[in-house]
Amino acid sequence: xxxxxxxxxxxxxxxxxxxTSAILWGASNNAFRLSYPDALFLAASAMTTTGLNxxxxxxxxxxxxxxxxxxxxxxxxxxxxISVVVVRRIFFRRRIDEWTHKHPAAQNxxxxxxxxxxxxxxxxxxxxxxxTRTDHARLTxxxxxxLHRNPRTTxxxxxxxxxxxxxxxxxAIFSGLFQRPSDWAKNRHTRPGSHTYLSFEPILDRKARxxxxxxxxxxxxxxVEYRALRLLCxxxxxxxxxxxxxxxxxxxxxxxxxxxVAETIRTTQPGNLSPGWWxxxxxxxxxxxxxxxxxxxxxxxxxxxxxxxxxxxxxxxxGNTFYxxxxxxFIWTLSKCIPKNTQIxxxxxxxxxxxxxxxLWLFDRKTTWILAAVQIGxxxxxxxxxxxxxINQTAVWAIPPGTRTMDGLFQSFGTRSSGYYMVSMSxxxxxxxxxxxxxxxxxxxxLIVSMRSTNVYEERSLGLEVDVxxxxxGGDDDKGERQDQSGSTGLHIRNQLAYDxxxxxxxxxxxxxxxxxxxxxSAPGYNNFTILFEVVxxxxxxxxxxxxxxDSYSLSGTFHTLSKLILISVxxxxxxxxxxxxxxxxxxxPGQGLMEEMDRHYSPDLRxxxxxxxxxxxAQGGSQAEGPGxxxxxx
Numbered sequence: 001x002x003x004x005x006x007x008x009x010x011x012x013x014x015x016x017x018x019x020t021s022a023i024l025w026g027a028s029n030n031a032f033r034l035s036y037p038d039a040l041f042l043a044a045s046a047m048t049t050t051g052l053n054x055x056x057x058x059x060x061x062x063x064x065x066x067x068x069x070x071x072x073x074x075x076x077x078x079x080x081x082i083s084v085v086v087v088r089r090i091f092f093r094r095r096i097d098e099w100t101h102k103h104p105a106a107q108n109x110x111x112x113x114x115x116x117x118x119x120x121x122x123x124x125x126x127x128x129x130x131x132t133r134t135d136h137a138r139l140t141x142x143x144x145x146x147l148h149r150n151p152r153t154t155x156x157x158x159x160x161x162x163x164x165x166x167x168x169x170x171x172a173i174f175s176g177l178f179q180r181p182s183d184w185a186k187n188r189h190t191r192p193g194s195h196t197y198l199s200f201e202p203i204l205d206r207k208a209r210x211x212x213x214x215x216x217x218x219x220x221x222x223x224v225e226y227r228a229l230r231l232l233c234x235x236x237x238x239x240x241x242x243x244x245x246x247x248x249x250x251x252x253x254x255x256x257x258x259x260x261v262a263e264t265i266r267t268t269q270p271g272n273l274s275p276g277w278w279x280x281x282x283x284x285x286x287x288x289x290x291x292x293x294x295x296x297x298x299x300x301x302x303x304x305x306x307x308x309x310x311x312x313x314x315x316x317x318x319g320n321t322f323y324x325x326x327x328x329x330f331i332w333t334l335s336k337c338i339p340k341n342t343q344i345x346x347x348x349x350x351x352x353x354x355x356x357x358x359x360l361w362l363f364d365r366k367t368t369w370i371l372a373a374v375q376i377g378x379x380x381x382x383x384x385x386x387x388x389x390x391i392n393q394t395a396v397w398a399i400p401p402g403t404r405t406m407d408g409l410f411q412s413f414g415t416r417s418s419g420y421y422m423v424s425m426s427x428x429x430x431x432x433x434x435x436x437x438x439x440x441x442x443x444x445x446x447l448i449v450s451m452r453s454t455n456v457y458e459e460r461s462l463g464l465e466v467d468v469x470x471x472x473x474g475g476d477d478d479k480g481e482r483q484d485q486s487g488s489t490g491l492h493i494r495n496q497l498a499y500d501x502x503x504x505x506x507x508x509x510x511x512x513x514x515x516x517x518x519x520x521x522s523a524p525g526y527n528n529f530t531i532l533f534e535v536v537x538x539x540x541x542x543x544x545x546x547x548x549x550x551d552s553y554s555l556s557g558t559f560h561t562l563s564k565l566i567l568i569s570v571x572x573x574x575x576x577x578x579x580x581x582x583x584x585x586x587x588x589x590p591g592q593g594l595m596e597e598m599d600r601h602y603s604p605d606l607r608x609x610x611x612x613x614x615x616x617x618x619a620q621g622g623s624q625a626e627g628p629g630x631x632x633x634x635x
Contacts, residue, residue: 005587006579009080013572016074017043024067032059037561044568046071048575051291051419051543052534054557054564058271058296068292069281075575076288077320081360082236084587089229224350229358231347236359239330244287247315252279254307261305268301286315291419291543296552299410299420304403309410309422316418321379324361324450325372328352331362356454360586361447363454374446378439382412385435386428395427416443419543425533426525426546433546437533440540441500444578448496451580499577500539507570508535511563518558524549531555538567539574 017040025039038054045052046068057065073079255261255275262275278294285292295301302308318326335348355362363371386408390396399407407422414420415436425433511531512519518526525548534555537544545554556567580587 005084006576009579010572010576012080013047013075013575016071017047020047020067020071024064027061027063027067029061032061034060034064037564038557041556041564041568042068043071044571045543046290046292047075048541048571049075049077049288049290050538050541050571050574051285052538052545052554052556052567052571053292054553054559056269056296056551056553057292057294058269058273062277065277065281065294069284072284072288072290072292076240077578078236078240078323078361082233082240085229085232085236085359088587089226089233092226092229224346225354225357227343228347228350231344232351232358235331235334236327239327240287243315243318244284247283247286247311248280250311251283251308252276254311255279261302261308264301265295269296282312283315286312286418286420287319289316289320289417289419289541291414293420299414299422300424303399303407303422306406309406312420313410313413316413316420320417321375321413322372324363324447325368325375327362328355328365328368356586358586360451360580363450367450367454371446371450378416378442378446379409379412382415382435382439383408385432386411389429389432389435390423393427393429396423399423415439415542415544417540417542419537421544424547425544426549433529433533436544437536440536440542440544441504443540443542445493445496448578449493451578455580496577503570503573504535504539507539507566508532510566511535511559514560514563514566523558525555525558535567535570538570539577541571541574 021036021040021043024043025034025036028034034055041052041054044050049072057068060068252275255265255278265273265275265278273294281292281294284290291298293299299309299312331348331351335345335352338345338348351358351362352365355364387405396404410420411422414422416439425436428436508531512528515526515531519528525546530546533544533546536542538556543554545556547553547555548558551557556564559567
């Protein structure tokens with residue numbers, strides 16, 4: 001048994017759910033006693049940001065509701081991924097400190113890094129860069145780097161010396177070095193002068209991997225990457241806090257001060273719910289895409305209130321559906337506002353040029369544009385089907401056209417991830433219910449394919465042997481790259497289907513067996529499709545439900561305890577299907593031997609590649625990083 005990212009992530013979720021479910025259960029009062037199975041289910045639903053509820057949340061006391069509030073934050077996609085960046089930065093800094101303590105003379109070099117990186121690339125800086133390299137040579141006893149490198153000993157910048165993330169003890173001087181036009185023609189993935197944060201103009205392959213860098217240049221890259229990682233530790237929390245507090249401010253203040261909305265919140269159900277608390281809870285539920293709501297009818301009471309729908313819809317998009325897109329736009333905007341030739345601008349440029357070296361959910365420009373087009377296309381498709389397929393549905397067609405159009409747009413956002421709805425799922429057409437079933441399952445596919453296709457180690461994790469940069473040349477580059485990308489995307493989809501479908505079908509079958517008495521007895525709201533809808537909603541972490549006709553909670557609220565436990569496992573597995581391959585560079589920390597093994601994959605020696613391939617697969621056996629022949633992708 002070996003710990004990897006997948007197992008650590010799963011362990012974090014399980015432990016948090018078990019601990020908080022006990023607290024949630026123990027916090028019950030005499031007015032309403034929450035059973036432990038329901039407490040466990042609610043904790044899992046909030047932590048996995050699913051949103052299914054076995055009871056009405058207005059039955060819980062304020063303390064129990066606040067526990068669910070915290071769980072939604074702890075399980076949020078962006079919050080969990082931020083913790084990975086912070087941990088990597090801490091380990092990175094430790095490796096640097098260890099090295100400087102062993103080599104006191106290196107401390108002087110490190111002190112000069114910040115000063116030199118903030119200065120303009122000039123001839124004088126270039127001369128000081130030469131001096132710094134001489135100091136480094138005296139310190140380590142190395143000889144100056146030979147510009148005529150042996151291709152068998154040259155490695156990419158992913159070569160690992162300290163867990164794959166080299167310490168920045170060699171200064172990066174920003175001199176404006178340009179490639180010859182002939183070299184530029186060969187390098188289609190960058191343009192001359194674009195890497196102003198480096199003292200050399202790198203050659204990149206189709207995945208922005210650095211090719212043919214010397215040891216000195218490789219250490220220089222480490223310094224730039226560390227600074228980008230350090231900056232990311234500020235950008236990501238700011239981005240998350242900005243959207244959460246902005247939506248909190250708008251919803252809580254508006255709900256508390258605008259009379260009709262405040263009155264609706266207080267009177268729509270028993271309990272005299274506080275409008276301010278509803279606004280705070282709903283803003284976090286929207287951003288985390290959980291969909292749990294203190295109002296049992298979800299967003300139905302606000303059908304005519306466009307401000308609430310726009311704010312909640314914006315938070316939904318920023319927190320999940322468009323998270324990588326908005327994040328890249330935010331970093332790009334910062335890069336345009338920050339003066340050039342400053343350390344921050346250099347770090348921002350590195351993040352934009354090589355996003356997946358540092359963060360899971362930051363993609364290159366092309367992938368981001370494709371992701372945006374796919375997400376917008378899916379939303380527009382759902383919106384169109386909502387309007388067309390509900391023509392004969394009285395509950396939907398009774399809504400005025402303008403309001404119905406806005407409600408359909410919001411429901412298209414909510415269906416795929418958050419679980420918020422404007423029209424009860426039992427009131428829409430059966431054909432649209434089927435569409436939503438498919439959409440809930442496919443909700444994270446665009447993110448999964450984007451994340452895994454931009455993994456710089458993806459060929460090795462999938463067992464692919466083709467490298468466009470090395471094997472294609474001249475006019476065949478574009479054709480070869482398109483074929484390789486198409487094959488890789490298809491393989492991702494096939495592997496994901498194999499990973500998902502058997503679990504969904506098995507869970508559906510087991511729950512149907514357990515709930516057979518209610519199916520045979522024609523219990524209200526019970527049939528095979530409603531159970532399948534519930535299972536897919538749990539697996540997609542969406543939270544939509546066809547419910548029961550006599551109450552507002554999910555269909556799972558009527559399940560037996562064993563069925564609820566099965567559904568909890570479905571929610572957990574669904575939450576973890578969006579994780580990267582275990583050999584993704586952006587989740588490995590300094591000191592892990594696996595990083596060094598993976599970096600050696602890009603040695604020009606094919607025999608060495610094949611030998612290391614076996615070692616890596618043995619090291620990652622049984623993890624989510626299994627290759628095509630490795631069997632199921634389970635922990």
